[in-house]
Amino acid sequence: LALGGGALSGLSGTLDLVDVDGLIEGIAAGDAAGSSMAAPGDVDGDGVDDVLVGAQGVDGYAGAAYLLHGGGL
Structure with missing residues (x-):
């Protein structure tokens, strides 16, 4: 999932996407974060x-989904 032009590494926990300029690869290399994306609407009720970002390579291809709160995009 590319955001901006730099490169980021070692990310963990909560990330404020307003401050991001780089690449989010997922928890581990090969997670394929951004391999699928969806717009589920206002999930957290903030208006x-x-x-929703999919990462098909997580946990032996069991996959994972990351919810990015739009208020910080």
């Missing part, structure tokens, strides 16, 4: 649409 701003959120983004």
